[in-house]
Amino acid sequence: MSNKEIVLLNQFVGEKTELHGDDPKAMLKILTAVEKASTNVHRTINKAGLEDILGAAGSENVQGEQVQKLDLFANEQFIENLKGTGYIAAIASEENEEIITLNETGEYLFATDPLDGSSNIDVNISVGTIFSVFKRTRKGTPKKEEFNRYGHEQILAGYVLYGTSTVLVYTCGHGVHSFTFDTKTNTFALTNASIKTPEKGNIFSINEGNYNTLEKGVQDYISYCKELNEKGKRTHTARFMGSLVADFHRNMLKGGIFIYPATADAPKGRLRLLYECNPIAMIAEQAGGIATWGAERLLAIKAEEIHQRTPFFTGSKEMMEKALSFLTKESEYRIQESEKIS
Numbered sequence: 001m002s003n004k005e006i007v008l009l010n011q012f013v014g015e016k017t018e019l020h021g022d023d024p025k026a027m028l029k030i031l032t033a034v035e036k037a038s039t040n041v042h043r044t045i046n047k048a049g050l051e052d053i054l055g056a057a058g059s060e061n062v063q064g065e066q067v068q069k070l071d072l073f074a075n076e077q078f079i080e081n082l083k084g085t086g087y088i089a090a091i092a093s094e095e096n097e098e099i100i101t102l103n104e105t106g107e108y109l110f111a112t113d114p115l116d117g118s119s120n121i122d123v124n125i126s127v128g129t130i131f132s133v134f135k136r137t138r139k140g141t142p143k144k145e146e147f148n149r150y151g152h153e154q155i156l157a158g159y160v161l162y163g164t165s166t167v168l169v170y171t172c173g174h175g176v177h178s179f180t181f182d183t184k185t186n187t188f189a190l191t192n193a194s195i196k197t198p199e200k201g202n203i204f205s206i207n208e209g210n211y212n213t214l215e216k217g218v219q220d221y222i223s224y225c226k227e228l229n230e231k232g233k234r235t236h237t238a239r240f241m242g243s244l245v246a247d248f249h250r251n252m253l254k255g256g257i258f259i260y261p262a263t264a265d266a267p268k269g270r271l272r273l274l275y276e277c278n279p280i281a282m283i284a285e286q287a288g289g290i291a292t293w294g295a296e297r298l299l300a301i302k303a304e305e306i307h308q309r310t311p312f313f314t315g316s317k318e319m320m321e322k323a324l325s326f327l328t329k330e331s332e333y334r335i336q337e338s339e340k341i342s
């Protein structure tokens with residue numbers, strides 16, 4: 001093993017102020033809180049099976065999904081640590097129907113899915129935390145409507161992937177940087193600055209269990225991915241873990257496309273705009289990829305409510321362009337949404 005120079009997350013954020021927007025001090029505080037919360041989540045997830053932390057907590061969240069004990073633990077960690085910064089006015093979390101006020105004088109809003117993919121925890125598959133930060137446009141008691149913002153207004157977006165190692169990835173609009181958790185020192189160290197996703201790729205990630213309920217354009221794209229080349233060999237490979245952060249992270253590094261379109265069960269898509277798709281879309285764009293809801297840039301959508309869902313297509317430029325070329329203009333959902341944006 002080589003002895004390369006170690007740059008810790010707080011050092012990187014503190015020193016490279018030009019990469020951290022208008023208020024680098026606030027970004028440092030917020031990212032340090034995210035680091036602390038995700039360190040606790042990492043430790044607890046790693047004890048899954050040994051302690052009574054697996055399984056359902058016995059309630060449903062606002063999406064009607066079974067809340068897992070670890071969902072609640074992760075939610076508490078982010079709330080507690082962000083409260084301590086003084087910078088966050090309110091949090092919109094997947095786990096809470098209403099926003100949670102942290103500090104009325106805080107200048108920022110935080111949206112999060114504290115533990116995405118949590119239905120996978122019991123079977124030891126990677127999960128993630130996804131987060132997004134907006135600057136407030138008003139002062140005083142935070143209101144839920146303040147979260148109704150365009151994705152392109154995010155000033156910080158990121159995720160933590162609790163995988164074979166735990167990795168924190170973020171952008172403040174000046175490149176995507178990733179840090180790996182060192183279990184010996186309990187710190188996150190820089191492992192990849194200014195990540196760029198390959199322009200081409202061959203991984204397609206979609207839940208094909210939904211195939212028969214998908215619009216024809218998406219079905220046709222899936223068939224295209226399954227075509228063989230002139231030598232009779234496959235042209236693409238399929239990967240879908242059911243854990244957005246893990247699926248996206250792999251595709252960003254290797255080149256691929258992730259699709260969660262509208263389905264019969266979820267006519268507006270399954271994933272949440274504010275705290276799943278927006279942050280991932282900002283990372284995707286910053287890495288040189290594309291993110292859309294099917295017709296236009298995802299970051300051009302203005303949220304109408306905190307738990308809003310959206311269809312989501314993101315990935316490497318060439319794969320995305322090909323996929324979008326299959327989508328017909330006739331999709332009713334797309335026509336309605338396009339009208340709202342234009």
Ligand code: AFP
Binds near residue numbers: 117
């Ligand atoms: P859970 O957090 O309920 O496990 O959902 C995970 C998720 O939001 C996202 O991470 C996956 O890509 C997607 O749902 C999987 O949904 P399907 O089970 O419908 O494929």
